Amino acid sequence: MSPDRTVQVLFSAPDVFYDSFFPVLTAALAEAQLPTVIRREMDPAEVDYLVFAPNDLITDFSGFVRARAALSIWAGVDRVLRNPTLTLPLARMVDPGQREGMVEYVVAHVLRHHVGMDRYILSSSGWNQVAPRLARQRRVAVLGLGELGGACARALSSLNFDVHGWSRRPKTLDGVTCHAGAEGLEAVLAGTAIVVCLLPTTPQTENLLNAETLARLAPGAVVINPGRGAVIDDAALIAALDDGHLGHATLDTFRIEPLPEDHPFRAHPKVTVSPHVASLVRAETAARVIAENICRGEAGQPFLHLVSRRDGY
Numbered sequence: 001m002s003p004d005r006t007v008q009v010l011f012s013a014p015d016v017f018y019d020s021f022f023p024v025l026t027a028a029l030a031e032a033q034l035p036t037v038i039r040r041e042m043d044p045a046e047v048d049y050l051v052f053a054p055n056d057l058i059t060d061f062s063g064f065v066r067a068r069a070a071l072s073i074w075a076g077v078d079r080v081l082r083n084p085t086l087t088l089p090l091a092r093m094v095d096p097g098q099r100e101g102m103v104e105y106v107v108a109h110v111l112r113h114h115v116g117m118d119r120y121i122l123s124s125s126g127w128n129q130v131a132p133r134l135a136r137q138r139r140v141a142v143l144g145l146g147e148l149g150g151a152c153a154r155a156l157s158s159l160n161f162d163v164h165g166w167s168r169r170p171k172t173l174d175g176v177t178c179h180a181g182a183e184g185l186e187a188v189l190a191g192t193a194i195v196v197c198l199l200p201t202t203p204q205t206e207n208l209l210n211a212e213t214l215a216r217l218a219p220g221a222v223v224i225n226p227g228r229g230a231v232i233d234d235a236a237l238i239a240a241l242d243d244g245h246l247g248h249a250t251l252d253t254f255r256i257e258p259l260p261e262d263h264p265f266r267a268h269p270k271v272t273v274s275p276h277v278a279s280l281v282r283a284e285t286a287a288r289v290i291a292e293n294i295c296r297g298e299a300g301q302p303f304l305h306l307v308s309r310r311d312g313y
């Protein structure tokens, strides 16, 4: 980098993200001794790095002619990946704080169903002493063994659950029985009592949990989906809950967000809805990831967490 260069960063995201990211990002870049200007409005042709929330604030990326990368502050980039004007290298957020948050959400919701909390919290009458199964007797499947799914599978395994995982390419994870590819799907779902879905939306994963695949789960199974809404066929899920094959669904992500007030999930007695809060990005850790990628770009090193346009995630 030339000694008199000042790196121009456009930060395009709603106020709440700017307010939390700006101080940490500024401090991290100062620590790295990188002269930087971070602005919320800028001529796209002047931008060296676009730091952005991929939420349609920018729909035409063709003006970013000298930018070295587009750095997303969110993990999920499926929608923006379909924008043909975005040809820059695209890095998504892989945030240690977000990973911790997702592990906490998933473990909490798995334990809710595993120990039967609803039975005791929602009903205080009776004295029915039925011992719940131990974790090692409960089969949990984690679909998606990436940054988040891998961490959740490990955490569940450390609690002794019989954890199975599924990814596109073969993987090895201590304490997790790993399955891969289309041919591994049947095996990962067969007899599963709790399925946790942490997959991105791609043409291969859309409607993956449908009437046929849900039928492979154990009777009374629970579906937990903090990944992406489009991975579930909504009508098939409701049908499987209504006919008693499934026990419950805990959903954090939806095809349409915010989830419409009149959506059948909202009033369904066997569905728990949370408003896409399973794991929000944490500026205190995520801004450092952005700063590191800007430093890498300036040093001519490969960017971290680049998205594969070929794979779609």
Ligand code: NDP
Residues within 6 Å of the ligand: 075, 076, 077, 098, 143, 144, 145, 146, 147, 148, 149, 150, 166, 167, 168, 169, 170, 181, 182, 198, 199, 200, 201, 202, 204, 205, 226, 227, 228, 252, 253, 276, 277, 278, 279, 280, 313
């Ligand atoms: P990663 O990209 O790190 O991991 C994705 C995983 O899915 C990988 O293991 C990948 O397999 C697997 N996968 C992709 N396609 C297929 C396929 N066709 N068949 C089998 N496996 C497949 O993603 P993250 O772990 O970071 O995120 C997971 C999801 O969580 C994303 O959809 C993200 O948007 C969402 N998310 C939700 C949040 C919330 O608050 N609700 C917060 C943050 C993220 P392989 O390992 O072989 O590549």
